[in-house]
Amino acid sequence: MYELCDVSRSFDGTAVVERVDLAIEAGKTTVLIGPSGCGKSTLLRLMLGLIAPGSGTVKFEGAQVTPLSAPALRRRMGYVIQGGGLFPHLTARENVALLARHLGWERERIDARIESLARLAQIAPDVWERYPIRISGGQQQRIALLRALMLDPDVLLLDEPLGALDPIVRADLQEELKEVFDTLRKSVVLVTHDMSEAAFFADTIVLMKRGRIVQSGTFRELDESPEDPFVTRFIRAQRSFAAG
Amino acid sequence: MRKRTAALLAVVLVAALVPLSSPVDAPRVGSKKFTESVILGELVAAAASGAGVEVLHARELGGTRILFQALLSGEIDVYPEYTGTIAKEILAGEGIEGEGELRSRLLEDGVIVSRPFGFNNGYAIGMLEERAQKLGIRTVSDLASHPDLVFGFSNEFMDREDGWPALQRVYGLAQRDVSGMDHDLAYRQLASGSIDAMEVYTTDAGIRYHGIRTLEDDRGHFPLYQALLLYRADLAEREPQMVAAMLALEERISEEEMMALNAAAQLERIPEREVAASFIARELGVEVELETQTRWDRLCKHTLEHLELVRRSFLLAVLCGLPLGILAAKKRRAGQLILAVVGVIQTIPALALLVVLIEPAAALGLTGVGTGSAAAICALFLYSLLPIVRNTCEGLRGIPPELRESAEALGLPPAARLRLVELPLASRTILAGLKTAAILNVGFATLGALIGAGGYGQPILTGIRLDDYALILEGALPSAALALLVQALFELCDRIVIPAGLRLSSQG
Ligand SMILES: Nc1ncnc2c1ncn2[C@@H]1O[C@H](COP(=O)(O)OP(=O)(O)OP(=O)(O)O)[C@@H](O)[C@H]1O
Ligand SMILES: [Mg+2]
Numbered sequence: 001m002y003e004l005c006d007v008s009r010s011f012d013g014t015a016v017v018e019r020v021d022l023a024i025e026a027g028k029t030t031v032l033i034g035p036s037g038c039g040k041s042t043l044l045r046l047m048l049g050l051i052a053p054g055s056g057t058v059k060f061e062g063a064q065v066t067p068l069s070a071p072a073l074r075r076r077m078g079y080v081i082q083g084g085g086l087f088p089h090l091t092a093r094e095n096v097a098l099l100a101r102h103l104g105w106e107r108e109r110i111d112a113r114i115e116s117l118a119r120l121a122q123i124a125p126d127v128w129e130r131y132p133i134r135i136s137g138g139q140q141q142r143i144a145l146l147r148a149l150m151l152d153p154d155v156l157l158l159d160e161p162l163g164a165l166d167p168i169v170r171a172d173l174q175e176e177l178k179e180v181f182d183t184l185r186k187s188v189v190l191v192t193h194d195m196s197e198a199a200f201f202a203d204t205i206v207l208m209k210r211g212r213i214v215q216s217g218t219f220r221e222l223d224e225s226p227e228d229p230f231v232t233r234f235i236r237a238q239r240s241f242a243a244g
Numbered sequence: 245m246r247k248r249t250a251a252l253l254a255v256v257l258v259a260a261l262v263p264l265s266s267p268v269d270a271p272r273v274g275s276k277k278f279t280e281s282v283i284l285g286e287l288v289a290a291a292a293s294g295a296g297v298e299v300l301h302a303r304e305l306g307g308t309r310i311l312f313q314a315l316l317s318g319e320i321d322v323y324p325e326y327t328g329t330i331a332k333e334i335l336a337g338e339g340i341e342g343e344g345e346l347r348s349r350l351l352e353d354g355v356i357v358s359r360p361f362g363f364n365n366g367y368a369i370g371m372l373e374e375r376a377q378k379l380g381i382r383t384v385s386d387l388a389s390h391p392d393l394v395f396g397f398s399n400e401f402m403d404r405e406d407g408w409p410a411l412q413r414v415y416g417l418a419q420r421d422v423s424g425m426d427h428d429l430a431y432r433q434l435a436s437g438s439i440d441a442m443e444v445y446t447t448d449a450g451i452r453y454h455g456i457r458t459l460e461d462d463r464g465h466f467p468l469y470q471a472l473l474l475y476r477a478d479l480a481e482r483e484p485q486m487v488a489a490m491l492a493l494e495e496r497i498s499e500e501e502m503m504a505l506n507a508a509a510q511l512e513r514i515p516e517r518e519v520a521a522s523f524i525a526r527e528l529g530v531e532v533e534l535e536t537q538t539r540w541d542r543l544c545k546h547t548l549e550h551l552e553l554v555r556r557s558f559l560l561a562v563l564c565g566l567p568l569g570i571l572a573a574k575k576r577r578a579g580q581l582i583l584a585v586v587g588v589i590q591t592i593p594a595l596a597l598l599v600v601l602i603e604p605a606a607a608l609g610l611t612g613v614g615t616g617s618a619a620a621i622c623a624l625f626l627y628s629l630l631p632i633v634r635n636t637c638e639g640l641r642g643i644p645p646e647l648r649e650s651a652e653a654l655g656l657p658p659a660a661r662l663r664l665v666e667l668p669l670a671s672r673t674i675l676a677g678l679k680t681a682a683i684l685n686v687g688f689a690t691l692g693a694l695i696g697a698g699g700y701g702q703p704i705l706t707g708i709r710l711d712d713y714a715l716i717l718e719g720a721l722p723s724a725a726l727a728l729l730v731q732a733l734f735e736l737c738d739r740i741v742i743p744a745g746l747r748l749s750s751q752g
Contacts, residue, residue: 048653075655085650089668089743098664099654131745147654 001026001188002047007044007056016042018211020056024204026154029188031198034208035234040191042081043208044157048079049187059153062155075099080149082159082191084140086132086147092139093128096147117146120180138169145180155187161163164199174200195219195238208229249663270300271483274311274320277304277694278427279510279709280365280447280502283566284324284471286520289492294530295489302696303516304705307400308333310599310695315474316353317606321483322475322490326365328467330357330474332406351477358473358491363447366469367401368458370444372420372434376457384415384464386429387441391418398427406467407443413466428708446457447499449506471502489530496527503690510710539718542703547722551696553689557624558682565629565681566674568661569636579637590630594626594691597623602695622693627688628681635677639670651673679734686727690719700726 002024009017017039024030032040040158045051046058049070058065060073086095096117097110114128121142127135135143141161148156161177162170178201181188192198198205199219206216207230215227226232271292275285282303289301302320305311312334314320330350331340339716340346347357366408369384379390387393402424403406411417425433430442431450444451444458446469451458473490480487497505501523508519521532568586572579589597601619612619643666651665665673691700700719739747 045649048647050653071657073654074653077653079650079653081646081650081653083646085646086649087650087665087669087745089665089671089745091745099656102656102664131748133745133748150483151655 001061002189003057003059003158004043004046005057005059007046007058008053009046009054016211017046017053020213021212022206022213022216024155024187024189026118026187027185028093028191028203029201030204030206031202032189032191032206032208033193033195033198034214036193036209039194039211040208041159041165044079044159044189044191047157048074048077054100057166075151076154077157078151078153078155079157080141080144080148080159080161081087082163084144086133086135086140086144089131091129091131092135092143092214095143098147100150113150117149120149120183121146121176122129137165138173141165141173142176155189156181158188158190160191160193162194164194177201195235207234254561258561259555267705270298270377271322271479271486272300272302274302274305274314274323274696276308276311277306277705277709278445278448279516280445280471280506281324282516282709283505283520284361284510286471286516287493288324288473289522290517290524290532291489291493291528291530292483292486292651294524294528294532295485295626297483297486297489299486304693304702305696306599306694307596310602312474313599313602314606315355315476315735317603318476319602319606321479322473324361324471325474326469326471326543327360327487328366328406328469331581332467333404350474354477355474356477356480358475359494360470360472361493361497362470362495363497363502363712364470365445365447365499365502367406367443367466368461369441370434370451370456370458372437373455373457373556375437375440376459376538381459382457383460384411384465384636388416388418391420393419393421393440394438395419395422395424396425396430396433396442398430398443400427401443406465406567411465414463426708428711432711447506449503449510452503452507453511465736471497484676492528494570495712513710513712543718543722544704546698546719547726549702550686550689550700550723550726553620553624553692553697553699554682554685557621557689558628558685560621560625561628561632561681561685562678563634564625565677566636568629569633569674569677570640572633572637582633583637586630586633589626594623594627594688595694597626598691598695617692617695617697620689620695620697624685624688624692628685631680631684632674633677633678635673635680636670639677640666642673643669668743669746672738672746673742675734675738679731682730682734683727687706688729690723 002022004022007020008015020043032041032043041200042051043230046053047060047065049058049065049067052067060077063069063073064216065073086092087098090098093114096114100110100113123139123142127139127143132140145158145161162173165173172236181201189200190201202219204216205219207214207222209230215222215231222231223235273285273288275281285301285303289299306326307315309328311320311323311325315323327343327346330346335346337351338349340349341748342355350357369387371381381387381390382691384513395408397408408422430439431454433439434442434456435454444456446458458580475487505519505523507704508514509516521534524532568582574583601622605618605622608618647665647669651661656664689699689703690701692699693705700723702719703715704719707713707717707719735752
């Protein structure tokens, strides 16, 4: 699905992503994890072609992602930005339908697509006509997810979809998301900094530290055969936090 | 959606450019913004009308420069001028001596000089009789021994070759407290005692009214200011009857008569048109029909003129300001340049901008001075740009990056992002800019009267000149009301244009 080859990117002279090699398999869920500021969101933006790498190449299904090719390729990727990024001037329905409408879909087709999407997530019918400011955080995340799914993309890129939610909503949505992934059998790249969440979703976990990939593999591999003391420290810190 | 935008654009463009009133093709008389000039202008108009030629009188067009320029460019065909002004100001530095030389010099520019009306309206220095008596001041030389006196002169007098700087030199005057002000305001300052002396014209009605002593020009500094007409050489061919009729006024008005006419207009508040008509009837035996204008007629006329100025300048400003604002937000370099230029325009004084614009407007075949003045519309347009450009730019730059990124990541092309996401998100700021621009525009439009563009500024100008508060209010009140109305309209607009989702968030 994705192939990143020796990708680096720096901002104002500081390297934010450094010499990353990463292959993301189709139909699997890959989780990017690491401490705050380690470059997870930046890596995601590189995959979307929202920013260009300083060096190295990003390929999406064999095609190189460049500023020129990115706009077309992006229609085949569904992205949910950290925080959801719903447009406050549009209702939930308008948010989800925005791109389809721009592409000239007919009304019936849009309504049908939204109806089938709505079945995936628990969304109260009256939410559709509300503006984001009047929609709860959990519901906003669901709407943002559905907006990303609207054009039936090949891959879903989710940046901390459960980040700002309270624990109960979070647990519910976690289950729901997993169900969606399982039903759709899509490739998913998900960013989080919570190890239990990563373990819950991931086929492959990619642990990052200061712009570099420290280790990637299943949770088991990371837990049982860490390639770096940082891996153990990261897992332990999260466990003791969860226990305490 | 795209079709709708295009249609809306077309409608606005048409609304901005189509003039509601068609320009009237008639000879035009101009006059400066003081009562005597207006009366002389009316005299010419009345004489022409008595001879069966209807003319337009563009009254109170400001100062010499505006009038003479307008005459040269054909914006007006004739206006009253003074010999001293021609020699010292219009032809300043050319060393023209005597009437003959002056005549042939102006003919080179296609301007004919009539014979004088018969009175001199020169400069004199005036003080309140009482104060002058107390200080024992009779001549200008006497001023030299009172260096603490406060002087207030018109801005024109401050700058003129024969004005304050020369007077100061000739008489060795040491007064330091000398300020430039509007001539009509200077009278009030003099009456209230905030200034001790000002320059007056020897036929000013104010001399009698305020009890002013004119100081003797004992060193013969001030040149003669014989009133006469300057008219375009081609007018004699186009309108021979009109020229004959107006030239019948040559050598017909004495100094006393002129002061009486000024007093009738200024002190008795008889409209200049009537003052002129009765003079023409008395002296030339020509009856001129007067259409009487009620206050209501005037209000309607001024409202239409004002709305015309605001409508055309503001809509043009919107059409140019929005794209400029968008460009400024998108391109950093261009943005800095655009904002700087638009900002600098804002600092140009209104009158200077108006004067500078008259000539290019005339060169383009547009109306420079008078109703529907393209120069006034252009000046208002320029003044309206800043709030529109700046707010559009700031509104767009202020959009949270995550929303901009979401729109980009969705796969919307740049034009669609702008239309569907960025402009709606910035709509509140943009509308606030439009509102500011419109309200400022309504206020600034009163300045259009300085070059005869009409509108609410006209009664304000006349009111200041005649010291008539009712007349000032006749312009100031409707102008304020219009500004409030515009504000209310924009508040209504907010509800229509700003997306509901954004209005909710501001209510919390
Ligand atoms: N456009 C940018 N310009 C300058 N610096 C940037 C930019 N984007 C990111 N950075 C910097 O790069 C570093 C990594 O940012 P990034 O958002 O990728 O981290 P992250 O792993 O997603 O962190 P978090 O878990 O807090 O979201 C940060 O220090 C950030 O300040
Ligand atoms: Mg991040």
